Amino acid sequence: MKVVVTSMGEGVDSEVDPRFGRASKFVLVDTETSETTSADNSAGVDATHGAGVQAAETISRLGAECLITGHCGPKAFRALQAAGIEIYTGASGTVAEAIEQLRSGDLQRSGGPDVGGHWG
Amino acid sequence: MIVAIASGKGGTGKTTVAVNLALSLSGDVQLLDCDVEAPNAHLFLQAEPAGHEVVGIPVPEVDGDLCNQCGECSRLCQYNAIAVLGTSVVVFPELCHGCGGCALVCPENAIREVMRPIGVVEEGHARNVHLVQGRLYVGEALVPPLIREVRAKGHEEGMVLIDAPPGTSCSMIAAVRGSDFVVLVTEPTPFGLNDLALAVETVRTLGIPFGVVINRAGSGDDRVKEYCAAESLEILLEIPDDRRIAEAYARGLTLVDAIPDIRPLFASLAAQIEALPPITAERPAEKSLAHVRP
Numbered sequence: 001m002k003v004v005v006t007s008m009g010e011g012v013d014s015e016v017d018p019r020f021g022r023a024s025k026f027v028l029v030d031t032e033t034s035e036t037t038s039a040d041n042s043a044g045v046d047a048t049h050g051a052g053v054q055a056a057e058t059i060s061r062l063g064a065e066c067l068i069t070g071h072c073g074p075k076a077f078r079a080l081q082a083a084g085i086e087i088y089t090g091a092s093g094t095v096a097e098a099i100e101q102l103r104s105g106d107l108q109r110s111g112g113p114d115v116g117g118h119w120g
Numbered sequence: 121m122i123v124a125i126a127s128g129k130g131g132t133g134k135t136t137v138a139v140n141l142a143l144s145l146s147g148d149v150q151l152l153d154c155d156v157e158a159p160n161a162h163l164f165l166q167a168e169p170a171g172h173e174v175v176g177i178p179v180p181e182v183d184g185d186l187c188n189q190c191g192e193c194s195r196l197c198q199y200n201a202i203a204v205l206g207t208s209v210v211v212f213p214e215l216c217h218g219c220g221g222c223a224l225v226c227p228e229n230a231i232r233e234v235m236r237p238i239g240v241v242e243e244g245h246a247r248n249v250h251l252v253q254g255r256l257y258v259g260e261a262l263v264p265p266l267i268r269e270v271r272a273k274g275h276e277e278g279m280v281l282i283d284a285p286p287g288t289s290c291s292m293i294a295a296v297r298g299s300d301f302v303v304l305v306t307e308p309t310p311f312g313l314n315d316l317a318l319a320v321e322t323v324r325t326l327g328i329p330f331g332v333v334i335n336r337a338g339s340g341d342d343r344v345k346e347y348c349a350a351e352s353l354e355i356l357l358e359i360p361d362d363r364r365i366a367e368a369y370a371r372g373l374t375l376v377d378a379i380p381d382i383r384p385l386f387a388s389l390a391a392q393i394e395a396l397p398p399i400t401a402e403r404p405a406e407k408s409l410a411h412v413r414p
Contacts, residue, residue, distance in 0.1 A: 050200025050215045057194060057203045075212055083205035 001031045003102065004064040004085075005095045010038035012096040018070025021051030027095045028062055031103070052076025056083055068098045074113040089114050122280045123393055124299040126323070128315025130286035132305045133335035133359065137389075138283040139164045140375050141303075142249045144386040145394065149249055150275050154267045154295035155285040156239060156254035164374050167244030167251045174240055175254070175269045177218035177262065178233035182209045186230035193222035193231060218265065239266045241273065264294035271295070279393075288315075288322040296323065301396055302330035303356065303389075308340035313347055320351065331356040333389070357389045 006023035007014040017023040026039045039062055044055040052072070056079035059067060066086040080087050087110040091098040101107045125138040135153075139161050142151045153159040180193070180202055191204045201215035202222050213236050223231040239256040254270040256263060263285070271294070274280045284295035296302055302323045306316040316332070323330045331354040334344055339361035348355055359365070359382075368378035375382045 047200055048198070050212060053200040053203050053212055053215070056205060057200075060205050075215070078212075079203055079205055079210060082208055082210045 001065050002063050003029050003031055003066045003068060003099060004059045004062060005029065005091070005098050006067075006069040007038075007095050012036055012094065012099070014095050016068070016070065016091050016093060016095060016098050018092070020067070020069040020072050020076050021047070021053075021055045023055065023069065026055075026059055026062065028059075028064065029095070029099055031099065050075065053079045056080045056085070059083075060085065066102075068102060068107065071115045072110060072113055073115050074117045077110070077113040121278075121301070121393075121396065121398075122274065122282065122299040123301045123303060123396075124282040124284050124296045124328075125303045125305060126284035126292060126296050126319060127286055127305045128288055128317070128319035128322075129306065129311055132286075132307050132312060133333075134286070134305050135161050135164070135283055136335070136359075136365075136369065136375065137303060137305050137333055137357075138281055140382075140386045141389055141393065142281050143247065143374060143376050144383070144390040145248070145279055146390070147248065147279065149279045149281060150273075151249050151251050151281045151283065152270050152274055153251065153253035153283045154270050154291075155283055156256045156263055156266045156270065157285065157291075159253040159255055159283075161283055162242075162244065162251060162253060163372050165244070165246040165249055165251055166372075167246040167249070169242065169244050171243035172240060173242075173269075174237050175266050176235035176237040177216070177265050178220060179213045179216040179218060179236045180211050180222045180231045181234045182211060183230045183232070184208065186228045187226075188228055188230075190227065192225045192227060196221045196225050214261070217262065238262055241266070241269050243273070263291040267291060267294040271298070288318045292319075292322070293326070296328065297326060299328055301393070302328050303333055303393075304330055305333045305335055306344055307336045308334060308338075308342070308344045310340075310343070312340070313344050316344060317347065320353070331392075333357045333359065335359045336361040356392055357385060359385060 005027045006017040007025045007027045008017045021044050028037045044051045047054045052075050060083040068088045068091045088107040089110045125134045127134050142149045153161040189204045193202045194204050199215045201212045238260045244251045252273045254266045285291045304319050306312045337358035364379050
């Protein structure tokens with residue numbers, strides 16, 4: 001399964017970025033092959049509005065089937081659902097630790113947005 | 121003649137000035153309450169309702185059979201209001217500003233525009249005042265399109281007063297732009313002075329002549345007056361800091377009705393407004409976004 005983790009930097013040793021829409025980077029990990037790539041999120045970081053929607057579009061294009069992040073707002077949630085991406089929130093530590101938490105079933109699958117939306 | 125009553129700071133008395141000025145003018149006047157997030161002139165005027173119209177902005181609707189997820193719409197949209205997600209294109213109407221660009225760039229003609237209501241324009245009459253107010257629906261964030269619709273109700277001839285929303289952002293600009301004169305209401309406090317200076321800068325940028333009304337005069341310090349003197353700004357009126365004004369306001373009464381000795385102050389302001397030089401320049405027409413383009 002292709003998993004995207006929001007992160008502060010590139011590679012699996014980076015810290016998880018708790019923000020989704022304005023996360024610094026996305027680390028894409030294939031849990032079958034352990035192949036890892038990192039992607040830029042400047043489009044989300046620089047967005048004046050709808051950073052979460054923009055970020056969902058970006059990771060959908062990367063082929064993500066699952067997202068691990070800190071928090072997810074209502075518009076991002078709707079966008080990720082439309083893209084068929086599973087959402088796990090409340091992650092912390094490094095990207096590698098977050099993937100391990102997912103494997104061991106320690107992350108709760110998100111059934112709805114866990115933070116409110118915002119404007120601008 | 122279009123006269124906008126504005127202020128940098130909220131709660132300085134824009135509506136008080138607008139309503140009492142309207143009632144003090146000699147002839148019929150139109151009052152456009154453009155503070156669409158909190159229209160309150162009607163509370164004081166007790167106008168008889170005379171019309172109601174829903175206002176919306178055009179938002180895209182995607183035909184899934186025609187769409188091939190090429191993403192042109194999403195690349196164009198600066199507000200991320202339309203996104204290609206997997207095999208579908210999803211619209212986020214609350215982010216859409218109604219520019220119509222997505223429908224124009226779609227190579228498959230898969231996008232049509234539908235109206236999304238954002239508020240209402242209401243009209244009413246009270247004495248010599250024809251009141252028009254915008255009321256934004258709760259939870260909506262896009263203010264200027266509704267303000268433009270209220271402005272579009274303004275008469276070409278005669279006296280039109282605009283009660284502007286506070287601040288110096290796009291909603292205030294939408295209310296003030298195209299007016300012939302601006303009355304900036306402030307109060308003699310540090311906040312009042314700070315926000316007056318911002319409003320002065322804004323109105324100067326818009327190139328509109330203006331004057332200042334100091335409300336609650338005598339309650340703070342002299343810095344607003346010193347600023348007005350340094351900037352050569354005309355002080356049109358000082359409304360004294362008077363408990364009777366607060367009491368009348370709290371009861372929903374107009375000052376000219378409740379406090380007879382306040383009347384000459386507003387009569388003087390009305391005389392100054394009526395004596396403003398006639399406007400000869402062409403005004404820019406306000407563009408309506410209310411109706412979906414064919």
